[in-house]
Amino acid sequence: MSQTVLEFKDASIFQGESLVLSNVNVEINKGDFVYLIGKTGSGKSSFMKTLYADIPLKKGDGSIVDFNLKTLKEKDIPFLRRKLGVVFQDFKLLTDRTVNANLEFVLKATGWKDKNSMATRIEEVLSKVGMKTTGFKFPHELSGGEQQRIAIARALLNNPELILADEPTGNLDPQTSVEVMEVLQDINKNGNTILMATHDYALLLKYPSKTLKCDENQVFEVVQRKS
Numbered sequence: 001m002s003q004t005v006l007e008f009k010d011a012s013i014f015q016g017e018s019l020v021l022s023n024v025n026v027e028i029n030k031g032d033f034v035y036l037i038g039k040t041g042s043g044k045s046s047f048m049k050t051l052y053a054d055i056p057l058k059k060g061d062g063s064i065v066d067f068n069l070k071t072l073k074e075k076d077i078p079f080l081r082r083k084l085g086v087v088f089q090d091f092k093l094l095t096d097r098t099v100n101a102n103l104e105f106v107l108k109a110t111g112w113k114d115k116n117s118m119a120t121r122i123e124e125v126l127s128k129v130g131m132k133t134t135g136f137k138f139p140h141e142l143s144g145g146e147q148q149r150i151a152i153a154r155a156l157l158n159n160p161e162l163i164l165a166d167e168p169t170g171n172l173d174p175q176t177s178v179e180v181m182e183v184l185q186d187i188n189k190n191g192n193t194i195l196m197a198t199h200d201y202a203l204l205l206k207y208p209s210k211t212l213k214c215d216e217n218q219v220f221e222v223v224q225r226k227s
Ligand SMILES: Nc1ncnc2c1ncn2[C@@H]1O[C@H](COP(=O)(O)OP(=O)(O)OP(=O)(O)O)[C@@H](O)[C@H]1O
Pocket: 015, 016, 020, 038, 039, 040, 041, 042, 043, 044, 045, 046, 047, 214
């Protein structure tokens, strides 16, 4: 039986007082790869932010990785985020330290203590994204695509139940976008569930998958037509 990782029922999403999305009914199951598309300003980022509790869910119901977003308390947010891996368009690596130190920073912040286990986990996630030999480098010594791979490795550190990728290829050229997408596809094939907001229709065509669209304050599933 499929296991639900994310479920929204009749939810509304607000930015401050203004309604961005209404009647949101969405379900994502374990192992899915789901795209979230829509024009600029249609609410993709607002939806993503609701999922990692950067925006509170005030109306309707929403649950994600066994957390109820409606009743979520401030103190629960770090525990929710430990079960999520978030990847952003602008990578958000700490520029003043190496790749290894970036990853170690996250492990320490999420309660890891043993040096050897941390080093092993760092090596594991770097090899998952094909960046095993770059741990000693600083972010500025890496290309955009490589930095995004490191950001994906960082998202994988705590074995997240769901990866939220908000325009992960938005700052990359088409060739590099495909390379980063291959990494996300591999991770998905290995069992990780991924929700990816994107503007990149070329990727959608190349890697077809379930697609949700934000338009006119609604989110609905679109069926890709085979050409
Ligand atoms: N911090 C904010 N405060 C108030 N309104 C906001 C805020 N952020 C976004 N909005 C508004 O919410 C709506 C949805 O924006 P959102 O960023 O979710 O769209 P998006 O689909 O992610 O766009 P893009 O593709 O440009 O990132 C827009 O009308 C935007 O102006």
